[in-house]
Amino acid sequence: MNPVKLLIVDDLRENLVALEALIRQEDRQIYKAFSGDEALALLLEHDFALAILDVQMPGMNGLDLAAMMRGTEKTRRIPIVFVSAGAQELNYAFKGYETGAVDFLYKPLDPHAVRSKVNVFVEIYRQRQQQEMLLAELRDTQAELQRSIEMRDDFVSMVSHELRTPLNTLYLQTQLRRRMASGVTLTPAQMTAMVERDEQQIRNMVRLIDDMLDVSRLRKGTLAIQPAAADLAVLVKRVIESYADQGANVGCPMEYSGPDTLPGIWDEFRIEQVVANLLTNAIRYGGGKPVKVTVEASGQEATVSVRDQGIGIAPQDQARIFEQFERAVGKQVAPGLGLGLFITRQIVEAHGGTISVESSAGEGSTFIVRLPRRTPSAPLS
Ligand code: ADP
Numbered sequence: 433m434n435p436v437k438l439l440i441v442d443d444l445r446e447n448l449v450a451l452e453a454l455i456r457q458e459d460r461q462i463y464k465a466f467s468g469d470e471a472l473a474l475l476l477e478h479d480f481a482l483a484i485l486d487v488q489m490p491g492m493n494g495l496d497l498a499a500m501m502r503g504t505e506k507t508r509r510i511p512i513v514f515v516s517a518g519a520q521e522l523n524y525a526f527k528g529y530e531t532g533a534v535d536f537l538y539k540p541l542d543p544h545a546v547r548s549k550v551n552v553f554v555e556i557y558r559q560r561q562q563q564e565m566l567l568a569e570l571r572d573t574q575a576e577l578q579r580s581i582e583m584r585d586d587f588v589s590m591v592s593h594e595l596r597t598p599l600n601t602l603y604l605q606t607q608l609r610r611r612m613a614s615g616v617t618l619t620p621a622q623m624t625a626m627v628e629r630d631e632q633q634i635r636n637m638v639r640l641i642d643d644m645l646d647v648s649r650l651r652k653g654t655l656a657i658q659p660a661a662a663d664l665a666v667l668v669k670r671v672i673e674s675y676a677d678q679g680a681n682v683g684c685p686m687e688y689s690g691p692d693t694l695p696g697i698w699d700e701f702r703i704e705q706v707v708a709n710l711l712t713n714a715i716r717y718g719g720g721k722p723v724k725v726t727v728e729a730s731g732q733e734a735t736v737s738v739r740d741q742g743i744g745i746a747p748q749d750q751a752r753i754f755e756q757f758e759r760a761v762g763k764q765v766a767p768g769l770g771l772g773l774f775i776t777r778q779i780v781e782a783h784g785g786t787i788s789v790e791s792s793a794g795e796g797s798t799f800i801v802r803l804p805r806r807t808p809s810a811p812l813s
Contacts, residue, residue, distance in 0.1 A: 435461045436554050437478050441471040441497065442486040442515070451484065451515075454543050455550045468492025472500065475507045481557035482550065484537075487516045498534075511553050513537055587757070590769055594640050597767060598633035605630055632678075639712075643771040647756060650778055657699035657782045659807035664703070664734050665694040665727050671707040672725055675715065683720035684740070686711065690727030696734055696805035702779045703803075709772040710738040710799050716766040717797070718742035734803050741796040750789050784808045 438460055442448045448464045456462060463478065465471035468491060475483070483501070485494035492500075494514055501507040511533035518538065533553070537546055605626060612618060618626070649655035672686045679686050707725075714723040719742035728735045745753065749760035754777045759770040773787075780787045784804045791797035 433459065433558075435459050436481045436557060437461045437463060438550070438554075439463050439465065439471060439474060439478075439480045439483040441465045441468070441483065441489070441494065443467060443489040444486075447486065447515075451541070451546070454541070454546050455484075460554070468494075468497040468500075471497055475501065475504075475510070480507075480510050482511050482513065482553040484513045484515060484550075487514050511535070511556075513549060513553070515539065515541070583757070587769075590757075591640070591644065594767060594769060595637060598636045601633045602630060640769065643769065643775060646775045647771055650775070655778070657702050657779065657807070659697045659699050659783070661695065662698045662700040662703070663693055663695050664698065664736065664803075665691050667700060667704055668707055668725060668727050668736060671704055671711060675708070675711045679711070679715050679723065682715060682718075684715045684718045684723050686714075686723045686725055688725050688727075690725075691729065694727060694729050694734055696803070697807050698783060698803065699779075699807070703783070706776050706779050706801060707736060707738075709776045710736075710801070713772065713799075714738050714740040714742070714797075716768075717761070719796075721796075729805070732805050734805050735800060736803075737798055737800045739796065739798040744793045744795045745789060745791040745797050746793045750791065753789075754787070 436459060438455065440448055440451050440455075440462060441464075442451070443466055445466070448466070452462050452464065463474050463480070465474055468489060471483070471485070474480075485497055487494040494516075498512050498514070501510060501512065513535045515537045516539070533556075535549055535553075537549065608626065646655055668690070669688055672688055676686060711723070711725070718740035721741040723741075724739040726735075726737045726739070728737075743761065743765065745760050752758045753760050753770070754773050755770075756774040757770045758774075759768060777787050780801055780803065784807055786802050788800050788802075789797055790800070
């Protein structure tokens with residue numbers, strides 16, 4: 433705890449020395465002033481817990497100084513103890529000094545009275561300081577809570593919106609089926625296209641719900657990885673295969689380059705999720721151009737990079753897109769909650785790896801995942 437500052441004002445050195453000796457303690461800093469002017473200068477510079485003023489001083493006396501203190505915002509509330517020769521001296525003087533505590537000591541000073549008065553004021557000051565600290569903490573907590581509530585409200589409305597879109601599409605499809613039921617016929621090709629659209633919408637919803645579940649697991653610290661023997665090259669090729677149609681439909685064929693096999697110790701399911709997230713992003717933000725996926729091994733490290741030639745990411749957005757709910761572009765480009773890369777990074781880091789992006793706006797992006805070939809057993813935080 434910071435020492436408490438006390439001011440004592442008296443024109444006589446021996447009085448100051450005697451008073452200081454009475455009230456000195458380790459946790460107190462005592463400032464001495466020989467005149468009202470000197471005291472004012474100190475008062476403006478420091479925050480005092482208490483000022484002890486001799487009433488009788490040449491020039492500005494203790495009462496004048498007190499009046500000035502009460503008239504100045506910074507010093508208005510500092511408690512004052514007047515040291516006076518007798519009660520009469522103070523009779524008339526205190527009208528108008530009601531702001532802030534005032535007390536009196538009479539000469540000759542009674543050491544016990546001096547110490548106990550000063551102790552009381554120091555104690556009050558300390559308690560007020562503590563209250564202010566607690567109050568500041570409370571205000572911070574309240575602001576934090578407010579932010580969380582707003583974030584949750586935003587989240588709920590984003591999720592509702594995101595679920596609404598595929599549900600609307602599915603609803604339209606049911607309307608079509610209703611018309612079919614009443615005699616409208618579709619060709620097998622039209623039928624297949626319809627089912628594929630349905631599947632796509634359902635996949636979108638499943639992905640969204642999975643992401644939300646992962647985020648809530650991450651918050652609770654229960655999204656654990658289970659590393660086991662796996663083959664990164666085989667895994668990546670499998671994910672490419674499963675997104676091939678989706679990519680081809682929007683003009684983003686995916687090209688693999690890398691070894692046929694790259695064994696290591698990873699959580700296969702979670703690394704698939706990482707690759708799938710990067711591929712769906714490359715398809716969604718890839719501007720309808722080919723996507724290149726590369727797998728490499730060097731020493732004890734394996735690297736997967738996904739390169740698209742799409743809209744790119746401006747330098748100021750490159751760090752924040754890995755945080756939850758952060759998006760660099762609006763819904764007009766692609767719908768999304770901004771959770772995918774957040775979850776991706778957590779999974780990669782839980783494997784002891786890193787994820788980074790190289791990009792500039794308009795020129796495509798390359799996401800690079802580096803993984804140790806043997807996952808150190810790390811819990812997902
Ligand atoms: P979402 O795609 O749902 O918004 P992500 O966490 O996967 O969530 O991505 C966060 C943001 O990063 C995206 O909104 C987008 O602005 C940007 N982004 C991600 N991948 C790419 C990419 N390949 N090209 C350009 N921007 C991207």
